[in-house]
Amino acid sequence: MSEIRGVWIANRPHSKVLESRENIVETLDFLQFYGFNVIFPVVWNRGYTLYPSQVMSKYKLPIIDPYYEQQQRDPLAEIIHAAHQHNIKVIPWLEYGFAASHLLSGGHILQQYSHWEAIDREGKIVRHGGLTWMNSFDPEVQQFMLEIIREIISTYCVDGIQGCDRLPALPVTAGYDDKTSALYQAEFGKTPPSNPKNQQWIQWRANLLTDFLARVYQEVKAINPQAIISLSPAVYPFCLTNLLQDSKTWVARGLVDIIHPQIYRSSFFGYNQEVKKLIKTYDRNSLTKFAPGIAFTANGKDVTIKDLIKCIKTNRDHHLSGQVFFHYEGLRKNNDQVAIALTKLANYNQIASLPRQIDSNT
DSSP: OBOEEEEEEOOTTTOSGGGOHHHHHHHHHHHHHTTOOEEEEBOEETTEESSOOHHHHHTTSOSSOHHHHHHTOOHHHHHHHHHHHTTOEEOOBOTTTTEEESSTTOHHHHHHOGGGBOBOTTSOBOEETTEEEBOTTSHHHHHHHHHHHHHHHHHSOOSEEEEOTTTTOOOTTOOOSHHHHHHHHHHHSSOOOSSTTOHHHHHHHHHHHHHHHHHHHHHHHHHOTTOEEEEOOOSTTHHHHHHOOOHHHHHHTTOOSEEOOBOOOSSHHHHHHHHHHHHHHSOGGGGGGBOOEEESEETTEEOOHHHHHHHHHHHHHTTOOEEEEEOTHHHHHHHHHHHHHHHHHSOTTSOOBOOHHHHTTO
16 A cells, blocks of 8 residues: 655654653654654744754844753754654655744844835734744745754755645735835736735745746755655645635646645535645646645544544545644543554555655655
């Protein structure tokens, strides 16, 4: 059997995995035993890297999340070592992407670089999804993020890199800063539309992010041609109209190797509706790149085991490449109930190789 069986690993306090080397080792033992073959550990969160970063140091920012600095640890190095011992691929997840901080102020990044703020039409800093955002159209901000990505790919023995609904992304209310407005004015001879949901204005800004993704793709492949570019946007077209993520174009232009739309639905019915939309939206030949994201808890409600199994079956029936679960701690609830069910009811007890188009990349 060939299938992506992935899981996201969150930072503390949402998950205890990275809190100690012992927890990491125990986690990877568990994941191997229960048939998983890819992990997506968080590596960029709340304005901190989860490894000692020379790039952050260069920008006069904290070189690692203070919790791990205090422990004098490198969680990324530790989890790569443990995963590869268990023949599990590691694709670090840049969870915060272009979001600077969960803090209203934008935290230490925007304190240091206030001109990096994303600005809405009222001249206010953009806040969305409980986060304060950097301006992902700004060449300096793009350069900063590219340097972080290059550092991870060139310093660590990883199998790729992952962006999600914050990379490449920007809330639709953003883009009214002076630099972006001037760029638009130069191209169209007028100021940006006051309605942030103007279709042409959405597409123009989304194209800027697609161009940034093309740079990421080229630069990562220049360092390591086998490295996987993995992306987990929101579902289409919501991702385009709300976060300027044109995932349909990303796939058409070959700028992503595997894609995990966040089909976070609390029932199988809702999940299946999104899979049907996905199949209508994307070119049939590209469906092998899809391994949707499935949440154990969606909209405050735990997905039943019966529905989780149906979601996996529908992925297999439609020849998608597998699934990635959000997130690890959900496997451990109620005495590992979900993990045990996956082995009994979804054949996770049979070892799955990675799909050829992905494994040939690594």
